[in-house]
Amino acid sequence: MELEKYKLGGTHLKSSDFEKGKVLTTAWQPNLAYTWDNGVAIGRYLDELKNGRIIARVCHECHRIMLPPRMFCELCFRPTDEWMYVQDTGVVSTFSVARVNWDASRRGPKEPPLLPAVIEIDGATKGMGILHMLGEVDPDDIKAGMKVRAVWKKSEDRTGAITDILYFKPLRAAASKKAPARRKR
Amino acid sequence: MGMRKVAIVGAGITKFVRRAQETGKELSWQASKMALDSCGLTLDDVDMVTLGTAPDAFDGVHMKGEYLADGAGGCRKPYMRHYVGGGTGVFSPIHGWFHVASGMADICLVVAEEKMSSCHPHPQGAFLTIFDHTTEQPLKPTLIWIFALEMNRYMQAYGLSKADIARVSVKNKGNALDHPSAQVAEKITVEDVLASETLCWPVNRLDISPASDGAAAVVLASERVARRLTDKPVWIDGVGFSIDTAYWGTRDLSYPRYVETAARMAYDMAGIKEPAKEIHIAEPYDPFDYKELHHMEGLMLCPRGEAARLTAEGYTARDGNLPICPSGGALGVGNPIAATGLMKVIEIFLQLRGEAGKRQVPGKPTCGLAQAWGDLMQMGTVIVLRS
Amino acid sequence: MIKRVAIVGIGTTGFRPITPDVSYRELIFEAARKAYTDAGIEPSEIGGFITAAEDFLEGYSICDEYCPDQIGAVLKPTQTIPGDFIQALATGYMMIMTGAFKTVAIEAHSKASNVKNIDELMGFAFDPVYNRPLRETPHAIAGLEMTRYMFETCTSAEQCARVVVKNKGNAMRNPYAAFGADIAEKDVLNSDPISLPLHRLDIAPHADGAVVAVLADGETALALSETPIWIEGLGWCTDTPTLEMRDWGEAAYARLAAEMAYKMAGIANPAGMIDFAEINDEYSFKELQHMEALKLCRPGEAGHLLESGATSYAGDIPINVSGGALGVGHLFEASGAHKILELVEQLRGEAGARQIPDVNIGLAQVWRGVPTATGAVAILSNM
Numbered sequence: 037m038e039l040e041k042y043k044l045g046g047t048h049l050k051s052s053d054f055e056k057g058k059v060l061t062t063a064w065q066p067n068l069a070y071t072w073d074n075g076v077a078i079g080r081y082l083d084e085l086k087n088g089r090i091i092a093r094v095c096h097e098c099h100r101i102m103l104p105p106r107m108f109c110e111l112c113f114r115p116t117d118e119w120m121y122v123q124d125t126g127v128v129s130t131f132s133v134a135r136v137n138w139d140a141s142r143r144g145p146k147e148p149p150l151l152p153a154v155i156e157i158d159g160a161t162k163g164m165g166i167l168h169m170l171g172e173v174d175p176d177d178i179k180a181g182m183k184v185r186a187v188w189k190k191s192e193d194r195t196g197a198i199t200d201i202l203y204f205k206p207l208r209a210a211a212s213k214k215a216p217a218r219r220k221r
Numbered sequence: 222m223g224m225r226k227v228a229i230v231g232a233g234i235t236k237f238v239r240r241a242q243e244t245g246k247e248l249s250w251q252a253s254k255m256a257l258d259s260c261g262l263t264l265d266d267v268d269m270v271t272l273g274t275a276p277d278a279f280d281g282v283h284m285k286g287e288y289l290a291d292g293a294g295g296c297r298k299p300y301m302r303h304y305v306g307g308g309t310g311v312f313s314p315i316h317g318w319f320h321v322a323s324g325m326a327d328i329c330l331v332v333a334e335e336k337m338s339s340c341h342p343h344p345q346g347a348f349l350t351i352f353d354h355t356t357e358q359p360l361k362p363t364l365i366w367i368f369a370l371e372m373n374r375y376m377q378a379y380g381l382s383k384a385d386i387a388r389v390s391v392k393n394k395g396n397a398l399d400h401p402s403a404q405v406a407e408k409i410t411v412e413d414v415l416a417s418e419t420l421c422w423p424v425n426r427l428d429i430s431p432a433s434d435g436a437a438a439v440v441l442a443s444e445r446v447a448r449r450l451t452d453k454p455v456w457i458d459g460v461g462f463s464i465d466t467a468y469w470g471t472r473d474l475s476y477p478r479y480v481e482t483a484a485r486m487a488y489d490m491a492g493i494k495e496p497a498k499e500i501h502i503a504e505p506y507d508p509f510d511y512k513e514l515h516h517m518e519g520l521m522l523c524p525r526g527e528a529a530r531l532t533a534e535g536y537t538a539r540d541g542n543l544p545i546c547p548s549g550g551a552l553g554v555g556n557p558i559a560a561t562g563l564m565k566v567i568e569i570f571l572q573l574r575g576e577a578g579k580r581q582v583p584g585k586p587t588c589g590l591a592q593a594w595g596d597l598m599q600m601g602t603v604i605v606l607r608s
Numbered sequence: 609m610i611k612r613v614a615i616v617g618i619g620t621t622g623f624r625p626i627t628p629d630v631s632y633r634e635l636i637f638e639a640a641r642k643a644y645t646d647a648g649i650e651p652s653e654i655g656g657f658i659t660a661a662e663d664f665l666e667g668y669s670i671c672d673e674y675c676p677d678q679i680g681a682v683l684k685p686t687q688t689i690p691g692d693f694i695q696a697l698a699t700g701y702m703m704i705m706t707g708a709f710k711t712v713a714i715e716a717h718s719k720a721s722n723v724k725n726i727d728e729l730m731g732f733a734f735d736p737v738y739n740r741p742l743r744e745t746p747h748a749i750a751g752l753e754m755t756r757y758m759f760e761t762c763t764s765a766e767q768c769a770r771v772v773v774k775n776k777g778n779a780m781r782n783p784y785a786a787f788g789a790d791i792a793e794k795d796v797l798n799s800d801p802i803s804l805p806l807h808r809l810d811i812a813p814h815a816d817g818a819v820v821a822v823l824a825d826g827e828t829a830l831a832l833s834e835t836p837i838w839i840e841g842l843g844w845c846t847d848t849p850t851l852e853m854r855d856w857g858e859a860a861y862a863r864l865a866a867e868m869a870y871k872m873a874g875i876a877n878p879a880g881m882i883d884f885a886e887i888n889d890e891y892s893f894k895e896l897q898h899m900e901a902l903k904l905c906r907p908g909e910a911g912h913l914l915e916s917g918a919t920s921y922a923g924d925i926p927i928n929v930s931g932g933a934l935g936v937g938h939l940f941e942a943s944g945a946h947k948i949l950e951l952v953e954q955l956r957g958e959a960g961a962r963q964i965p966d967v968n969i970g971l972a973q974v975w976r977g978v979p980t981a982t983g984a985v986a987i988l989s990n991m
Contacts, residue, residue, distance in 0.1 A: 037259045039400075040401055042259075044236045045255070046251065047241060049238075062740075064736055070354070070722050072722050073632070079631075113640075130377070132369030132422055133369075133421065137361070138348075139346040140344075152366045167352075282735075284690065286690050289849075290846045291849055298846070299868060300844070351670045353674075462686070463685055464672075464675070466677055479683060490708065595670070595672075596672055
C-alpha cells in the first residue's frame with residue numbers, strides 16, 4: 037500500500053469558515069473544581085513556606101535530602117525518616133525567557149518576559165531542583181550555575197503556597213566580564 | 222523463549238490539519254476503515270480493539286475513550302484505551318502487541334486519535350494542568366517552559382547553538398513535502414527558524430510542531446493470520462517503555478534516560494546489540510527540533526552530544542546513512558499527539574515494505590524503529606520493526 | 609504446562625468518604641507497600657506497572673505523569689489504562705501471557721472527595737453535541753434505564769430498595785467499608801427523589817481509597833505465594849456510546865463481557881459454578897440487571913432470588929457480601945479493585961467476619977458508570 041493511492045480523510049477548516057457561519061459549533065465551559073488534599077509532606081512544606089522557610093525530607097537508606105518533601109522514598113520504596121530545613125538559596129540549573137503566557141497568548145510589548153528556572157536548592161541533595169521564577173535580573177545576564185536567593189512575600193501576605201516566594205534573585209550583581217556575544221534573548 | 226510473533230498487516234491515516242471538519246469519532250473511523258481496507262478485512266474480522274489518545278482536555282470530553290468507541294470500531298467488542306501522555310502513539314501498537322502476543326486475539330485493531338482544536342482558545346491551555354497542582358501550577362507555567370528549560374540544558378551540556386538544532390526543523394519540514402498527510406511541510410532555512418518569533422527563549426516558533434487534528438490506525442495479526450493476509454508482513458520484534466520520576470526538577474534534563482531504558486528493553490527483545498549499526502531507519506519523536514537529537518542519543522543511535530553534528534553532515538537525511546524522520550515527523554507532518562506516534566510507526570511499516578513512495582529511503586532497509594516520548598518529559602516508548 | 613496467571617499480593621488503604629489526612633501519593637504508597645510486602649517482592653523486582661485512572665478525576669491533564677513514584681515504578685515499564693481496574697488487570701494478564709513479563713503490579717485509587725462538583729464531571733462525559741446541552745443530571749440516564757429494566761422484567765421498586773438494605777447491611781461486617789448501615793426498604797423509598805424511579809439511597813455515594821495488586825506467572829506465583837489466586841477468566845466489552853442506540857433494559861456490555869470470561873474459564877453453567885460474586889451496584893437496580901446479564905439467573909428472576917435470600921451473606925450465591933458500591937462506596941476506576949480485593953480475601957479465607965465458607969470460584973464485574981456502556985468481568989479461583 038502507498039498512502040498516495042488513498043483518498044485520505046481529514047478536512048481542513050479555515051477561520052473564515054467559522055466566521056461566516058459555514059460551520060456551526062457547540063461551546064461548553066466545563067465548571068470543574070478540585071480541592072486537592074495536600075497530605076503530610078506537602079502540607080508541612082506549605083506551612084513552612086508560610087514561615088519563610090524551605091523544608092525537605094531525608095531518606096536514611098539512600099541518604100537523599102529530598103525537595104519537594106515526600107513521606108516515602110520513591111527509589112528505596114520505604115517511608116522517609118526525618119524533616120530537615122534547607123537554605124533559601126540555590127543554583128540555577130536551567131532557565132528560559134518566556135514571552136508567552138500559560139494559555140499561549142503573547143506577553144504585551146510593555147510586559148517583561150517571564151523567567152522560569154529550575155533551581156537546585158542549597159542544602160538539598162545535589163540535583164534536587166524546583167520550578168520557580170527569577171526576578172531582579174536582566175534576562176541577558178542569566179546564566180546556568182548562577183547563585184540565587186529567594187525573595188519572600190511579606191510575612192503577613194504569605195498564604196502557605198509556593199507563591200509565598202515571589203521569585204529568586206541573583207545573590208550578587210552579575211559578573212562584569214561579558215559573556216561571549218550571543219543573540220539577544 | 223518462544224513468543225508469539227505479531228505483525229503489522231495494514232495501516233490507515235488521515236490528513237493532519239489544524240482544524241478538522243470531522244469529529245474525533247469520524248477521524249478515528251476514517252483511519253480505521255482505511256487500515257482494514259488496506260489488508261482486505263472488515264470489522265467483523267477484528268477480535269479486539271485498542272485506542273490511544275492523549276489528554277481528555279483536548280477533545281473536551283471526560284472518559285473520551287468511551288466517547289470515541291464507535292468511531293474506533295470498538296462497539297460490542299473487547300475495547301480498551303491506553304494512555305502514556307505524549308508517548309501514547311508508539312505505545313498503541315505495543316498495547317496491541319499485548320493483545321496478540323498473549324494469544325488473547327488473532328487480529329487487533331489499533332487506533333490513535335487526537336482532536337486538539339476542540340480546546341479553546343488554544344490547546345496550550347490544556348497543558349497548564351499537567352503541572353503539579355500545588356507546587357507548580359500557581360506559577361502559571363506553560364508547556365513550552367519545560368521544553369525551553371530542557372533545550373537550554375541540552376545546549377549547555379554539549380555547547381550547541383540554536384542553529385545546530387534548527388537544522389532538524391529544516392530537514393523535517395522539507396521531508397514532509399512528500400507526505401500526503403502533511404500539515405506544515407515547507408522549504409525553510411536555518412535563518413528562517415532563528416528569525417521566527419521567540420516564544421520562550423531558546424524556543425522559537427519554528428522549533429515547534431503545530432497543534433493538529435488527525436487519526437491513524439494499524440491492524441496487528443498473529444503470525445498464522447498475517448501470512449495468510451499479506452506477502453509483506455512487518456514484524457514487531459521489540460517493544461519497550463519506561464517512565465521516569467514525576468519529580469522532574471530532580472532529573473538531569475540534558476539526557477533522556479527513560480528513552481534509553483525503554484530502548485534497552487526493546488533492543489533486548491529484538492536481539493539488537495549495536496543499535497547504531499543494526500537499525501537502518503528511525504522515527505524518533507520530534508515535537509520540538511532538539512527532541513529529535515535528544516532522542517537519537519537516548520536511543521543510542523549515536524554518542525551523546527553527537528546528534529547535532531551528524532545532522533549537520535547530512536547523516537540523518539533521507540538519503541543519509543541513518544535516515545531520521547523521513548516522514549517529516551511531527552515538525553513537518555503535524556502533531557496530533559497520539560496519532561503522530563502511530564504515523565511514525567506507519568512510516569517505518571511502509572519504508573520496510575518499500576511502499577513509501579517519494580519518501581522511500583534508498584538501500585532497502587529491513588530494520589526500523591519508532592519512538593515517542595511524553596508526560597512531563599519522562600516517558601519513553603520504543604518499537605522495533607523488521608520486514 | 610498450561611500457562612496461568614495468579615494474584616500473589618494485594619494491599620489496600622480501606623475506603624472512607626474523605627481522606628484529608630493524606631495526599632493521593634501518600635494514600636497510594638500505603639496500598640502499594642502493603643501489596644508488595646504481601647507478595648514478598650520489592651518493586652525493583654517487578655516487571656511492569658499499570659495504573660487505572662482518568663484525567664478529569666485526578667484533575668490533571670496527563671495524569672499518567674504522576675503514576676510512577678508512589679508505586680515504585682521509576683524507570684520501569686509503566687502505563688495508564690483510562691478505565692476500570694479490571695481492564696487494567698486484563699492488560700496485566702496479557703502482558704504476562706506474552707512471556708515478556710513475569711510480574712506486573714496494578715494500581716487503582718479514588719480521591720473522589722477532591723472533586724467538588726462530581727455531577728458536573730459525570731455530565732462532562734456526555735456527548736458534547738447531542739446530549740450535554742440538555743443539561744440533565746447524569747443520574748437521569750440511570751433513571752431511564754431503571755424504568756425500562758423494571759418494565760421489561762416486572763421488577764419492583766421495593767425489590768431494588770431491598771438491594772440497598774442488603775448491601776449496606778453486608779457492609780456492617782466489612783471493616784474496609786465506608787457506608788454500612790442498618791436501614792429498611794422504606795428508608796430508601798422515602799429518600800429524596802433524584803430521577804424517579806431513582807431515589808437518593810439507590811445511588812452509591814463515592815469514597816476514597818487505593819488498592820494495589822501484584823500478578824505473577826504460574827511458576828513465579830507458586831514460588832512467591834502459598835495461596836495464589838488464579839485468574840481463570842477475563843472479559844471486557846464496550847457497547848455503543850450513543851445513548852439513543854442503546855438497549856435500555858438489558859446490560860449488553862455485561863452479558864458480552866461475561867460470555868468472553870466464561871468461555872475463557874470453560875464455564876458452561878455460571879449459576880452452578882460461581883460460588884459468589886461482587887457485581888456492580890452503583891445504582892440499586894444495577895445489581896439485579898447485572899445478575900441477569902451475567903446469567904446467574906434468568907431475566908426477571910433476580911428480584912425474586914434477592915427476596916428468597918439466595919443472594920444474601922448466607923445464601924446459595926452471595927452477591928456483594930463486601931457491601932458493594934452501595935455499602936463500601938463508589939470508587940470510580942478503583943471499583944473493580946475493591947471487588948478483586950474482596951474475591952482474593954474470600955478465596956484465601958482471610959475475609960474475617962464476612963468470610964463465606966468453602967468458596968473456590970468467585971466472579972467480579974464492573975461497569976464504568978453513566979453515560980458509558982462499558983463493563984468487565986474477572987473470574988478468580990483458589991484451585
